[in-house]
Amino acid sequence: MKSSETDITFLNRLNSRDHEAFKQLFREYFQDIAYYSSKILKDTDVAEDVAQDVFIRLWEKENHFENYLALKSYLYLSARNSCLNYIKHHNIVQEHAQNLVQEETDEQTWNTIVETEIISLLSDYIRHLPSECAKIMELVMQGYNSTEISTLTGASSSTVRSQKQRGISLLKKMVSPELYALLMLFLQQNN
Structure with missing residues (x-):
């Protein structure tokens, strides 16, 4: 944890879906997750969307993190998977658009x-x-x-x-x- 609060206290608050704990996590890790995502995607706007989606999914899903490493792993793995899904979807859209252009002679x-x-x-x-x-x-x-x-x-x-x-x-x-x-x-x- 970047703040002075102990990991266990913070995780207990987060696991009990404390809104303030979630906001604190968002403030402390949003930029890190967005930066990590931008390194994969090479697009800062999309990377920020991905980071935001990671936190939205974290809030919507009930998770129970045993330790701080599990929480950070979840954030980074979720971001990585979202980036890969975005790339896959983007490539399919691009391929489809290219096929349409080729068909239109x-x-x-x-x-x-x-x-x-x-x-x-x-x-x-x-x-x-x-x-x-x-x-x-x-x-x-x-x-x-x-x-x-x-x-x-x-x-x-x-x-x-x-x-x-x-x-x-x-x-x-x-x-x-x-x-x-x-x-x-x-x-x-x-x-």
Whole structure:
């Protein structure tokens, strides 16, 4: 113990979950545990978070320390384990982020942009359809199937199917053959 209080008296107070004893331990060892953690993590902010978590877990868990060495061992081992867990978690997050970046190729990005633009263009045409037909076609473009559209709108399945066919037929007359072909491809992918 850094203070003049005897180890046994202090440990008895700490083991009985005396709040003042815990605060004294925190004041005396927080910086040591944070420094130790920063040497492992190479990040003082995270190290301070780890040190704080060590003391929170100590307070939340019922521990019984026989001697002062057991208490100090607990603090340092808890800090070490927390640092290793942080590093492991951080590495998994980094690996996942790297995989996402690798998966997102330029071609995929381009395809997504083109698909978005086509959907936007078709949505503009769909807004010019009769209102009931337009509402159903918007839901079709959002990827809903006939049953889901029927549930969402309250229209019967046959009404949904007929409005969908009507919308496709009207769009065929409104858009270029190329855009119509893309509409049909999109609808096939979402069915």
